[in-house]
Structures are given as C-alpha cells and as structure tokens.
Amino acid sequence: MVASVAAIGGLGFAGWSTYYGARVASDQLIQSEKVNQETQRKQASMVNFWYDQATGQVSVANRSLDPAYGTDIAIQFSLGSYESPIWWSQVNTIPPCTVVQIKASDIISAANKKSGTKTKPDHFATQYLAFADSNGGNWIRTGGETGSGLHFVDPWSEFPFPDGYTLPAGDDFWLNIPHKRIPMEGGCAAS
Structure with missing residues (x-):
C-alpha cells in the first residue's frame, strides 16, 4: 500500500x-x-523613403551599417482626377549609410515617354519600397509620402504586398531612371 x-x-x-x-x-x-x-x-527599420516637394526629389535612405539589396521603389502621381498607374524603378543595392536621390521630373519624364503622354502632375506620392535585408529577409515599406508601414513578406506569396497590390506583369510599368547616391553626412546608426 x-x-x-x-x-x-x-x-x-x-x-x-x-x-x-x-x-x-x-x-x-x-x-x-x-x-x-x-x-x-x-x-x-533603418531603410526609408520619402518625397520632398520642396526639392522635387524622391529619396531612399539606408541608415544601417548593412546594404539593402534588390531595392525597388513605386511611385504614383496624379493631375486633377487623373491618377497614373503605379510606376516602378530599380534602385538595386543601396550601400550602408547612403541616400539615393531621384528627381521627380526624371520619373515623370520617363513615365510620359513610356506611356506616350505629356502629364504634368499636381500630386506626387511614393507608394512602396521593396528590398531585402542583409539576412535575405524581404520587406515592403508602405505609407505613401511618409513611408511609415514596414512589412516582412514571404517572397513566394501570391500577394506579397500587405494591401493586396500585385506587381504588373511584364515591364510596362518599370522605368529606367537616373539617380545619384550620396554618403550620409555624420555616418549612420549602428545596426
């Protein structure tokens, strides 16, 4: 017992x-x-983008100590009730502590050339920034003019964009736009 x-x-x-x-x-x-x-x-979180109306430039900043790979930016503009399609441009790898600047006028010129139009928009917005981090993680930053939303994405997903947007097929909406890379003054944040 x-x-x-x-x-x-x-x-x-x-x-x-x-x-x-x-x-x-x-x-x-x-x-x-x-x-x-x-x-x-x-x-x-250290990779961001914005449109500065005062300078007429789109900027993509990599404030980390690691490169941002395969960087693509999506831009949309409008004139009155006309809203352009979302245009994409490849920025490719952005080195650490670097800002990439793209003139809005170059984007509009390239979009007009590709679409056969002569639009002079009254509103310009950055829509998406897609990139890969140094560990191979894929990210999409959203938020229009402030680039505030950050989303980790599955690259094999049918709809990798958080709002259901999908990339257009073919190269009809991809623009080859000149840009300049500028080292950040005063260095950047430790990652």
Whole structure:
C-alpha cells in the first residue's frame, strides 16, 4: 500500500515536472522568437523613403551599417482626377549609410515617354519600397509620402504586398531612371 502511494506520488511529481518544463520551454521559445523578430526588423527599420516637394526629389535612405539589396521603389502621381498607374524603378543595392536621390521630373519624364503622354502632375506620392535585408529577409515599406508601414513578406506569396497590390506583369510599368547616391553626412546608426 505504501509502495502504491509512493508510486502514485512519483507519477504525479513526474507529470507536474514534465508540464512545468514544457511551459518553461514554450515561454523561452516565444521569447526567442520575439528577439529574433526584433533583430530581423532592426536593419529594415533603418531603410526609408520619402518625397520632398520642396526639392522635387524622391529619396531612399539606408541608415544601417548593412546594404539593402534588390531595392525597388513605386511611385504614383496624379493631375486633377487623373491618377497614373503605379510606376516602378530599380534602385538595386543601396550601400550602408547612403541616400539615393531621384528627381521627380526624371520619373515623370520617363513615365510620359513610356506611356506616350505629356502629364504634368499636381500630386506626387511614393507608394512602396521593396528590398531585402542583409539576412535575405524581404520587406515592403508602405505609407505613401511618409513611408511609415514596414512589412516582412514571404517572397513566394501570391500577394506579397500587405494591401493586396500585385506587381504588373511584364515591364510596362518599370522605368529606367537616373539617380545619384550620396554618403550620409555624420555616418549612420549602428545596426
């Protein structure tokens, strides 16, 4: 009888120990995943884009100490009720601590040439910035003129854009636009 009680007590303790160990392991896994996600976002959060109406330039800045790879920017403009398609341009790799500047007039000129129009827009917006971080993670930054939303994307997804936008087929909406790369003054943030 004493042996039976001891055996039951031992089984109960073993069961409780196993359950507690599994909970601790689960909590550690969740914490590890959170740290991994924060680490993954760190470089991506240092890559941004905007349109400066005063200078008439689109800028893409990589403030991290690592390159941003395969960088593409999407731009849209409008004139009154006319809204252009979303135009894309390849910026390619942006070195660390570098700003890429693109003249809005060059974008409009290239879009007009490709579409056969002569639009002089009254509104200009940066729509998307797609790039890969130094670990191969794919990111899309959204947010129109401020480039505020940052989304990790599955490159194999049918709809990798967070709002359901899909890239147009072919090269009809891809523009070859000159741009200049400028090292950031005063360095940049540690990544």
